[in-house]
Amino acid sequence: MAKTKIEDVDLYAILDLTISATETEIKKAYRKKALQCHPDKNPDDPKAAEAFHELSRALEILTDAAARSAYDKVLRAKEAAKLRHKELDSKRQKLKEDLERREREAMSGSGINLTDEQKLAAEIQRLQKEGSRLLQEEQKRIKEEIQRSLSRLSEPVWDSSLNRIKIKWKADKTDNSNGGYDEAILRKFLKKYGDIVALIVSPKKKGSALVEFDNKEASEMAIEFEKGLPENPLTLKWLNEKPVLTTKREAPGPSLVSDRDYESLVMTKMRQAAERQRLIEEMKKEES
Template identity: 30%
Template sequence: MSSEDLKQHATSSHDFYVLLGVEFETSEADIKRAYRKTSLQYHPDKNPGKLDVIEKFHLLAIARDVLLDPEAKAAYDRARAARRAKEAQQSLFEGKRKQMKEDLENREKGFKRKRGEEIDAEEKLEREIRRLAEDGKRRRKEREERLNREKREEGASFMEEESELYSPPGVSSEVPEIDRTVKARWVREGDGASLNKEKLIEMFSKFGEIESSLVMKDKKMRIGGEKHKKVVATGFIVFKSIVSAHAAVEDAKRTFKLLESVFWANKEPDIASPAPVAADYSAPSTPASTPKSFRTSFPGIYKNGSGGIGAPSFSFSPQSPSLEEVTLMRLKQAERKRLEEQIRQKEAAEE
């Protein structure tokens, strides 16, 4: 084979060493010996009609001639070394790319999982709020049915029915649970790291009797405009009385420094002015002597002007705090303001 042909074959992408089954650094005798052994295996006479075997037989001859020619062998070795280095570099690059791809996929899975947990927590919160609202609605309905049943069975008088408008001392509040629920939030660090449902109930029992409590799944969020997010816990406390819930919203954050915020779960009750109170009426000595002005002032109480007392018609909302509850909240608020003013005056005098 001419030197030009050998130089051309020296650029081949085939690995002649592997083809002949010899090591990279080997002698000419080993190359010749390996060629004789391998060529017998792929000789066309032993493999008639097999084109791929015949092609490999000719490739073995080219490999032998290139490796036995010093100049062609040197050129082939350089090309082979460059090709192997490129393959190694490509393999390294593919490995890094594969690792980067896996890292990105893992991060994306983690983000989706975290987002899914946040959505689950939000849905759980919404379900709990709906449950509280529905439970309050059910209780109001049961109370109305009970009142109607009592009126039918006992035939209560007007004054007895009027007294039922307001809850006497010691009776549980008829305000829905959602309106008696307080929401507290704290950072999961320091004293707040171990704050759980039981400790939350113990803390807020200071303000009144508690029906139930719930601590939601922690989530990361920014607090007070801080740059980095913190792990924040959220708890719901359902008080038996809206007066206790009002006291907790007003004083809990000042009492317990670990709480980041304390506020109403639904809406703040309106205590700007006391609820309207029904007028106090005195029963007439006899039906016939009932003053006309008294009868005409309250239509529907007397029937056909005969003096007989009919069933009164009331309009009130069990969703609103009672007069007693509003009064207690207003008194506590006034007392708190008075104490704060005394503290400010004392501090000013000390300066």
């Protein structure tokens, strides 16, 4: 496939920018796009390398003052030509294009003056010879960010369902107050350590409950420090004897459904109800 001429490509459109964009906006747009189309991020996409190359070429040209000036001049000339062409019928337009082509050929042969396209080609050739330090730095930065993102997938993470805490206190079978504790009172004692994912007071056995915190630090502090009511202290222990860490399976992605979406809210409540019921069933099995 023949290589596309630079004057036939809208470099600003590749970056979703306009010709008035600042250099800072150009770099920011490049980084955002590069993270999406980098070949390392899209190993199964045969077009990823070509898209990343086009993106890199846009950055290389638009962050070099001389090259961008030459490119912008060609771009503006093409836009102006489009407006003029709309006012010409097909016959007059063809005559005009033939005349302009002959003029370019004449200038090129004489070597007296260079057209805007020729000046742009010269700047592109200069960039290719000199190399682009900025482009290399940006590509290195993008690659390092992708590698950091991939490495985070193997980092240990906290799964509250694997790290439940069993809570015990004294309570007679006939004690309707359950030793002075219910879910609201337990939450009041435990919430100071961190966010509570789930808390279930045993519906069958007095003086027993399970709790899950959303992080390891909160769980450890609750086990070490929480005593509850002075007249009826709490005892907190790991259900599985010690904390368990797991690893991420996939990188988190943006949610496709808004939190305000009705369906999302319904599904969330259904999942919470199912998790609560599962905890109750597990507690009943353990107590039996």
